[in-house]
Amino acid sequence: MKFKNLLKIACFSTAMFFSAQLFAQVPTPKEHFGFNIGDDYNLANYTQTEAYFKKIANSSDRVKLVDIGKTEEGRSQYMLIVTSPENHKNLAKYKEISQKLARAEGLTPNQAKELAAQGKAVVWIDGGLHANETVGAHQLIQLAYTLASKQDTETKNILDNVIVLLTHANPDGMELISNWYMREADPKKRSISSPPRMYQKYAGHDNNRDFFMLNLKETQNMARQLYVEWIPQIMYNHHQTGPAGTVVAGPPYRDPYNYVFDPLVMTSIDAVGAAMHNRMNAEDKPGYTQRNGSVFSTWYNGGLRTTTYFHNMIGLLTEITGSPTPSEIPLVPSRLLPNGDSPNPVLPKKWHFQNSIDYSISLNYAVLSYAQRYSDELLFNIYKMGLNSIEKGKRDTWALSPKKIDAINEAAKAGSANNPGGRVQMSMKYFDTVMKAPELRDPRGYIISADQPDFPSAVHFLNSLIRTGIVVHKATSEFTVNNKKYPSGSYIVSTSQAFRPHVLDMFEPQDHPNDFKYEGAAPTAPYDAAGWTLAYLMNVKFDRIMEDFTGPFVKNPDGQLLELTTPALPSGSGYLLNAEANVSFTVVNELLKKGVEVFRNPINGGFYVPATPTSKTILSNSKYGMKIIAGAKPANAIKINPSRIAVWDVYGGSMDSGWIRFIMEKHNFDATIIYAPDIDAGNLKSKFDVIIFMDGSIPAYSAAATATPSRNFGPAPETIPAEFRSRLGRVSQDKSIPQIKAFLEAGGKVVAIGSATNLAAHLQLPVSNAIVEMVNGEERRLPSEKYYVPGSVLSVSVDQSQTANWGLDANTDVYFDNSPVFKLSPAAINKGTIKPLSWFSTSTPLRSGWAWGQNYLKDGITAFEANVGKGKLYAFGPKITFRSQTHGTFKWMFNQLYK
Structure with missing residues (x-):
């Protein structure tokens, strides 16, 4: 026994020795x-x-x-x-x-x-x-x-x-x-x-x-x-x-x-x-x-x-x-x-x-x-x-939110008007009017039909869900739900799954509370966005299904991405691609790079591509998954060519510029990155047809600044390696703006996004801020106590007859973050020198997030096109390329990138 114990101790000691050595x-x-x-x-x-x-x-x-x-x-x-x-x-x-x-x-x-x-x-x-x-x-x-x-x-x-x-x-x-x-x-x-x-x-x-x-x-x-x-x-x-x-x-x-x-x-x-x-x-x-x-x-x-x-x-x-x-x-x-x-x-x-x-x-x-x-x-x-x-997704469920609490209180207020008297406990009937209303239930699931105009973007959306572990089902044949037929290949996302909170958050609007430290205080800013419903931002068409439903559905394996397939090309002398699908622009850019002629329909912006061996090869590419139909060349079709595109950036990098660079690469657009010194050097029209500016690029206009030299913001040149010094500096009112103006007057196009729309003031265009009030006879910007819209999804009305708006819906969801809103001169509109492209047609445009004082937005212009000499300025107040999430508004940029 003693020997065995000694042997165990020796073995243990040896093991510990080798472990310590390891x-x-x-x-x-x-x-x-x-x-x-x-x-x-x-x-x-x-x-x-x-x-x-x-x-x-x-x-x-x-x-x-x-x-x-x-x-x-x-x-x-x-x-x-x-x-x-x-x-x-x-x-x-x-x-x-x-x-x-x-x-x-x-x-x-x-x-x-x-x-x-x-x-x-x-x-x-x-x-x-x-x-x-x-x-x-x-x-x-x-x-x-x-x-x-x-x-x-x-x-x-x-x-x-x-x-x-x-x-x-x-x-x-x-x-x-x-x-x-x-x-x-x-x-x-x-x-x-x-x-x-x-x-x-x-x-x-x-x-x-x-x-x-x-x-x-x-x-x-x-x-x-x-x-x-x-x-x-x-x-x-x-x-x-x-x-x-x-x-x-x-x-x-x-x-x-x-x-x-x-x-x-x-x-x-x-x-x-x-x-x-x-x-x-x-x-x-x-x-x-x-x-x-x-x-x-x-x-x-x-x-x-x-x-x-x-x-x-x-x-x-x-x-x-x-x-x-x-x-x-x-x-x-x-x-x-x-x-x-x-x-x-x-x-x-x-x-x-x-x-x-x-x-x-x-x-x-x-x-x-x-x-x-x-x-x-x-x-x-x-x-x-x-x-x-999973259990919530299987039964009728009512989620509470600030809007529903307000609705309960409003119901109680209306009820108490008929029963004046002392303070009593609120009746449950007011709760039931909201929290048992069938139309206010959470959905049992969502159907994404395969016959929607931009189905490839819908699949991109679904792949974003799949990457985060969401379960997606695919219809193997045609089916009917609530008397509506859906084609084979449509997708279903059930809310009866473990990650239901993420499903709801991607399809349903966020309802951010009115967050104030005390009554009358300025709003407490959210940590980041207040609303971001991805299905809205990507313009995915879906149906909310409120009852349990079944069909010929097969589960997609966990984490396996969906693949797009392009049907066999139809026979014909040419092909039509719709302007509503972002992937159409991706394919068109590949066609143009290979020397294929491409035309646009002057009515709706759709693309016409003649049938050639090269175009057939490219259009047959299964990865695009686009709907292509045979058709004749539209009357008065407009031939398009690639533009020489420049995208502004700054030393150290701009996130907004980086995301645009990402979007351009994903959609086969070629672009040159330019910095303030490139702009200040002038002669821009000889190098570029379009320049894109975004948040942080164009300074606010100052009448006093025209007579004073611009300041150089950023690091001291001597602290920066010589290879990077050509990037230093900012767009300035005294040096850069005149060169941008000359570029426009010579026939160039500028796409200005977010605060870059400051350019309109520098160019003395008949445009003013719509978010103002009169105080002692003077216009002043509305204070945040009255108006505050942190990052949220809002709906705007779009003039679909304008070429700049080709492919967008009549009502389009935009990402809006206290973004610029404009008033345009009626006289300039009548003369045709400036055109509204989109605007707020209601006093309640909020779709998802938080919009305190949203009534002030009614009739405000969110995007416009203006003639500047031979060129055009396209100004978009909302963040149309935000974090490469806003696929539904990419076309506002894409449409301007051809000549």
């Missing part, structure tokens, strides 16, 4: 990078980080390295799967359990509890999404090393009970920003400010606004892991920077939250947030603020963190202070007094990069320790939320 081989960050993560004045780039991740994976049996896809610049985007060696042997099993519980299909509660007991909590932690927020990527490096090497009990418990997904969110951006910072040999001269371009090829900071649309390769890569492959119960998104006078802002978050959420989402955020906050206090790390201590809410969809809520996940965001260059926690007296949002304030002090890394690791461990303690509860709760959603 972990001793995990290289420290300093051994690899040459500095500790958190050392002041030092940043790692992605090339170095990728190499380090590979070293960790090769030296630790706790770590598996997974390439989740390529970035927009062609780098590999990596995710580290970190858990115990024993769990690594069963990863497929644990992934399947996570998927089954999240989707909640065909599981009883008892079966779900059994799976939850067998499974392991899955926690996602990312870093680096916003690359100039350098703490995020660097805490990820430190956390990877810590989890791969530490031998303490807490770490081992985490590894035994949790599968950790460490994901780098923006490799391209880290490479750019870190190299930019480290380019200076003198550490004291290092700065991350003023890099020459955006840290995401197209979107810059907007890479965190792409998670329901999923345009970008990086967001597609991450979405697949989040919503199709692993479906974690908790995801943690690291950001910067905390509000002044604090160290970190974290969960829970301020109201409002989106009304489609399961309540378990909100209470779970509270629970994990409490664990994070408690750990900070227990470790004497002050300066954590929550709820109203910061601006962050849970209303918006589309962020890396926020889209997870619509999938029953516990989404966490922290915004922490700090940078590789030492900084200060500033004195903000109002932050020093403890309150419920900030019970442990931080005092002003010097702040080093290491402080931020230490805080971040503690926050990570708080989340991971919570997950390991409550692993089975987290797994069961995501099932419970999914089951709740």
